[in-house]
Amino acid sequence: MTAEAVAAETGRDFIRDIVQADLDAKRYKQVVTRFPPEPNGYLHIGHAKSIALNFGIAQEFSGRCHLRFDDTNPTKEEQEYIDSIQADVRWLGYDWGNDLFYASDYFEQLYLWAEGLIRDGLAYVDDQSQEEIRVKRGTLTEPGRNSPFRDRAVEENLDLFRRMKAGEFPNGARVLRAKIDMSSGNINLRDPVLYRILHATHPRTGDKWSIYPSYDYAHGQSDAIEGITHSICTLEFEDHRPLYDWLLEKLPVPSRPHQYEFARLNLSYTLLSKRVLTELVRGGHVAGWDDPRMPTIAGLKRRGVPPAAIREFVKRIGVAKANSVVDVGMLEFCIREILNRTAQRRMAVLRPLKVVIENYPEGKTEEIDAVNHPDDPAAGTRRLAFGRELYIERDDFMENPPKKFFRLSPGTEVRLRYAYFITCREAIKNAAGEVTELRCTYDPATKGGNAPDGRKVKATMHWLPAAQSRPAEIRLYNQLFSKPTPDAANFAADLNPQSLEILSDARIERSIAEANSTDAIQFERQGYFVRDGDSTPDRPVFNRTIGLRDTFAKEVGGKG
Numbered sequence: 189m190t191a192e193a194v195a196a197e198t199g200r201d202f203i204r205d206i207v208q209a210d211l212d213a214k215r216y217k218q219v220v221t222r223f224p225p226e227p228n229g230y231l232h233i234g235h236a237k238s239i240a241l242n243f244g245i246a247q248e249f250s251g252r253c254h255l256r257f258d259d260t261n262p263t264k265e266e267q268e269y270i271d272s273i274q275a276d277v278r279w280l281g282y283d284w285g286n287d288l289f290y291a292s293d294y295f296e297q298l299y300l301w302a303e304g305l306i307r308d309g310l311a312y313v314d315d316q317s318q319e320e321i322r323v324k325r326g327t328l329t330e331p332g333r334n335s336p337f338r339d340r341a342v343e344e345n346l347d348l349f350r351r352m353k354a355g356e357f358p359n360g361a362r363v364l365r366a367k368i369d370m371s372s373g374n375i376n377l378r379d380p381v382l383y384r385i386l387h388a389t390h391p392r393t394g395d396k397w398s399i400y401p402s403y404d405y406a407h408g409q410s411d412a413i414e415g416i417t418h419s420i421c422t423l424e425f426e427d428h429r430p431l432y433d434w435l436l437e438k439l440p441v442p443s444r445p446h447q448y449e450f451a452r453l454n455l456s457y458t459l460l461s462k463r464v465l466t467e468l469v470r471g472g473h474v475a476g477w478d479d480p481r482m483p484t485i486a487g488l489k490r491r492g493v494p495p496a497a498i499r500e501f502v503k504r505i506g507v508a509k510a511n512s513v514v515d516v517g518m519l520e521f522c523i524r525e526i527l528n529r530t531a532q533r534r535m536a537v538l539r540p541l542k543v544v545i546e547n548y549p550e551g552k553t554e555e556i557d558a559v560n561h562p563d564d565p566a567a568g569t570r571r572l573a574f575g576r577e578l579y580i581e582r583d584d585f586m587e588n589p590p591k592k593f594f595r596l597s598p599g600t601e602v603r604l605r606y607a608y609f610i611t612c613r614e615a616i617k618n619a620a621g622e623v624t625e626l627r628c629t630y631d632p633a634t635k636g637g638n639a640p641d642g643r644k645v646k647a648t649m650h651w652l653p654a655a656q657s658r659p660a661e662i663r664l665y666n667q668l669f670s671k672p673t674p675d676a677a678n679f680a681a682d683l684n685p686q687s688l689e690i691l692s693d694a695r696i697e698r699s700i701a702e703a704n705s706t707d708a709i710q711f712e713r714q715g716y717f718v719r720d721g722d723s724t725p726d727r728p729v730f731n732r733t734i735g736l737r738d739t740f741a742k743e744v745g746g747k748g
C-alpha cells in the first residue's frame with residue numbers, strides 16, 4: 189500500500205509506528221516533538237505538513253510539541269516572521285502551550301559546549317576562506333584535504349575562538365570546525381563548520397554575539413536541551429543524521445533525541461521554497477506574503493481556505509519516506525468538501541447583463557424566499573427582491589446559440605432561481621453591436637419556479653434585482669504558475685499571466701454587502717468566495733477561494 193492509502197485507512201504512518209513502539213518499550217515517559225521554523229519568511233503549506241505531523245503526534249500520544257525558532261542567522265531573520273509564524277500555527281489549530289523556545293536562548297550553552305569540544309581536541313579554528321574550505325571539502329568521489337590549521341594547539345584554538353566571540357575579526361575571517369574526518373564518505377562529516385563570524389544585530393540577542401552557530405551545531409543540541417524525543421525533519425537532512433548523532437555523543441547533553449526523516453510536500457503548479465516565495469514578494473510578482481495566490485498559510489487564509497481543509501489535506505497525503513509531487517487537485521478537493529458543507533448560498537452576478545421584464549409592473553417589487561443551504565434546513569432562508577429590472581450573467585445569454593446551449597437566447601424560456609420562468613424577446617445593442625440589455629417577459633403563473641401546466645425548461649439561472657443588489661469587486665484567482673512542475677531556478681518564466689482576474693462591475697445580494705462577515709459563501713453556480721480585507725463600506729471586495737468544479741484540469745488539458 190502507498191503511504192497515502194495507509195494514512196487514509198489507519199491514520200498511521202512509519203513515524204507514528206516508531207513513536208508507538210518507543211512508548212510500548214517504555215523508552216520515554218512522554219513523547220516530545222518540536223516544529224523548528226527559521227524565521228526568514230512566512231510559513232507555507234509544506235510547513236503545514238510538518239506542523240500537523242509534530243503537533244498531531246504530540247496530541248495523539250499525550251505528549252508535547254514545542255515551537256522553536258531556529259534563529260541562528262540574523263542577516264535573514266525578522267520579528268515580522270516570528271509573529272506571522274506564531275499566528276499561522278495558531279490559525280491552523282495547534283497550540284504549543286508554554287513551550288515556546290528560541291535557539292538563541294541556548295547561545296551561551298552552545299558556546300560553552302564548543303569550548304569543550306576544543307578542549308577535547310574535537311574542534312579547531314580554521315583561517316581558510318570560505319572558498320578554500322569549499323574546494324578542499326572534496327566531492328562524492330574525491331576525499332577532502334585537511335586544513336593546514338587542523339592541528340592547531342588547544343590553547344591557540346581557545347584563544348582564537350574567544351577572540352572570534354569578542355568581535356576581534358571581520359566576517360568570514362575564521363570559522364570553528366568540528367574535527368571529524370576529511371575523507372569520510374559523508375561530506376557532512378568532513379570537518380563541518382560549527383561557528384561563523386557574523387557582525388549582525390540579532391532580533392533577540394541584539395549585538396551581544398559576533399559569532400553564530402551553524403544549523404547542524406544548533407539544532408541537535410537545542411533538541412537535547414529541550415528533551416525532544418523524536419526530532420522529525422525532511423529527507424534532505426538524512427545525510428546530516430551522522431553529524432547530529434556525533435555531536436550528541438561527544439557533548440555532555442542532558443538527553444538523547446533521535447532524528448527521523450520524512451518526504452517533504454511538493455505540490456503541482458506550486459513552488460514551496462522560501463527563497464522563491466521571498467523573491468515573488470520582493471520582486472512584486474504578487475501583492476505580498478498573504479497574496480491569495482501564494483501557497484503561504486497567510487495567503488491560503490486570505491483566499492478563504494478553512495484551516496480544517498488544510499488539516500484534512502495533510503492527513504490524506506500521509507507521511508512517507510519517498511519524495512513525490514502531490515496533485516494540487518487533492519488540496520482543492522479538500523477545500524470544496526469542507527466549504528460545500530459549511531458555506532451558505534447566495535447569489536452574485538460576476539459579469540452583469542441587464543434584463544427588463546416588459547410585462548412586470550413598473551415600480552412593483554415582491555419578496556421571494558431563498559434557501560441558505562440546500563442540505564441544512566437550520567441555516568434558514570433569506571428574502572430577495574424581484575422586480576422589473578434585473579441582472580443576469582452575461583455568459584448565460586447567447587444571441588446565436590450553438591446546439592447544446594440551453595440557457596437564454598432570443599425566444600427561449602429559462603427559470604430564474606426561486607422566481608419565475610422568463611422568455612427572451614429581444615436583445616438591445618449599442619452602436620458597436622454589443623448586447624447591452626435584454627427585453628424579456630415573465631409568466632406570472634410560474635411563481636416559485638414551477639409551471640402549473642408542467643412544462644419544463646432546460647436551464648435555471650441565478651439573477652439579482654437591479655435596484656436592490658449592490659456593486660462589488662470580485663477577484664478570481666487561478667494557479668500562480670502555468671506549469672505542473674515550475675522551474676524554481678527560473679520561476680518568473682513559468683508564472684501564469686492569468687493568475688488574477690479582477691471583475692470590477694460585479695453585483696452581489698444586498699444582504700452580503702451589508703453584513704461584514706468573513707464567513708465563506710457559495711455564490712450559486714460560481715464557486716466559494718470570501719470577503720477580502722481590502723473591502724470598504726461602499727465597495728466590498730470578494731476573493732474566489734475556489735470554483736465549484738475542477739475546470740482547471742480541462743483548461744490546461746493535462747491532468748485528471
Ligand code: ATP
Pocket residue numbers: 223224225226227228233234235237238420421422451452453454460461462463
Ligand atoms: P529553508 O531551510 O530553506 O529556509 P525550510 O522550508 O526548510 O526552508 P524551515 O523554517 O527550516 O524552512 O522549516 C521548518 C520545518 O518545516 C523543518 O523541519 C522543515 O523540514 C519543514 N518543512 C519545510 N518545508 C517543508 C515541506 N515542503 N514539506 C514538509 N515539511 C517541510
Ligand code: MG
Pocket residue numbers: 226
Ligand atoms: Mg530548513
